[in-house]
Amino acid sequence: MSKRLPHLFALTLTLSAASIALAADQEAGRRKAEAVCAACHGANGISVSDTIPNLAGQKPRYLETQLAALKDGRRKSEIMNPIAGQLSAADIADVAAHFAGQPGAVSTAKSAMLPNLVKSSVSFPEGYQGTYTKYHTINFPATKQVRHYLANPTAVQAAKAGQPMPNGAMLFVEVYSARLDADQKPVLGADGFFVADKLLFYTSMARDAGWGKDIPEILRNDEWNYAVFTTGKQQRAGVNQAECLACHKPLDKVSYLFTLKQLTDAAKSRY
Ligand code: HEC
Numbered sequence: 001m002s003k004r005l006p007h008l009f010a011l012t013l014t015l016s017a018a019s020i021a022l023a024a025d026q027e028a029g030r031r032k033a034e035a036v037c038a039a040c041h042g043a044n045g046i047s048v049s050d051t052i053p054n055l056a057g058q059k060p061r062y063l064e065t066q067l068a069a070l071k072d073g074r075r076k077s078e079i080m081n082p083i084a085g086q087l088s089a090a091d092i093a094d095v096a097a098h099f100a101g102q103p104g105a106v107s108t109a110k111s112a113m114l115p116n117l118v119k120s121s122v123s124f125p126e127g128y129q130g131t132y133t134k135y136h137t138i139n140f141p142a143t144k145q146v147r148h149y150l151a152n153p154t155a156v157q158a159a160k161a162g163q164p165m166p167n168g169a170m171l172f173v174e175v176y177s178a179r180l181d182a183d184q185k186p187v188l189g190a191d192g193f194f195v196a197d198k199l200l201f202y203t204s205m206a207r208d209a210g211w212g213k214d215i216p217e218i219l220r221n222d223e224w225n226y227a228v229f230t231t232g233k234q235q236r237a238g239v240n241q242a243e244c245l246a247c248h249k250p251l252d253k254v255s256y257l258f259t260l261k262q263l264t265d266a267a268k269s270r271y
């Protein structure tokens, strides 16, 4: 009997070593959460907006299975797929342990956005109409909007030369409501696009040296920053660049642009 005791003792030691390792993982999960997930879910798992779920106090196993499904694409989310895709199995276990360990909150609670992701270096391109090239238009039937896509000369030159977008490039989108007919249906112009009615706002992306440095690697789009501008030419407050960055992130092979092909075709045919 006494011969077996040391053996049991060794087993106990192994188990407590395992729980120490688990605690360390939760700490790694906290660091990852603070640097990346906090931009949307809050470091404590209480999210920053009504369109983003809380993770605080969620079952760890549920968090892990969702992250695994978001990583391999069985669960679709334009924002979460690129983020989960960059997490290792160990990262997933770590962040799940972290968020599961956070206290829940009432549904109206909100975390603040991360200042480094709210801050955008993009400024309004005063007088852009004189120098920018309009290269694309898209109808948005669901929202009864039409968007006009413009590029500055730096972006047009790079596209024409088949080069990646360099620092100084800017893409700028005018978002209009569509003119509606008596049945509240968008009126089509001769070009097949909705006739623009009122300018609603602008969205933009631009890059310059050092603009990516405060953005965590999982979200960073090289040196690109994003901004939304009001018709009064001011940056719209409360825009979470983390969402722009996450959705454009998979496009690293095409300078993070969804419309690079359209820009390239326009640049080559017109100049
Ligand atoms: C840019 C914003 C953003 C960032 C950053 C972000 N998430 Fe998400 N996350 C979302 C959104 C939006 C959803 C809802 C996705 C959907 O509609 O299916 C979501 C969903 C989830 C879910 C599923 C929740 C559920 O209730 O099913 C998990 C788990 C999750 N995120 C974990 C993480 C982790 C871990 C990180 C950091 C590594 C992270 N997220 C970073 C925006 C973000």
Ligand code: HEC
Binding pocket: 078, 079, 138, 147, 149, 171, 172, 173, 203, 204, 205, 226, 227, 228, 239, 240, 241, 243, 244, 245, 247, 248, 256, 257, 258, 259, 260
């Ligand atoms: C859910 C995915 C998604 C999110 C989030 C997103 N974008 Fe985009 N973005 C797109 C798609 C798709 C296009 C292609 C044209 C379109 O649908 O307008 C696009 C196009 C653009 C363009 C034109 C240049 C290009 O890439 O083709 C700009 C500028 C832009 N987005 C800015 C923003 C800004 C600013 C934000 C954040 C406030 C943002 N985007 C968030 C998906 C997204």
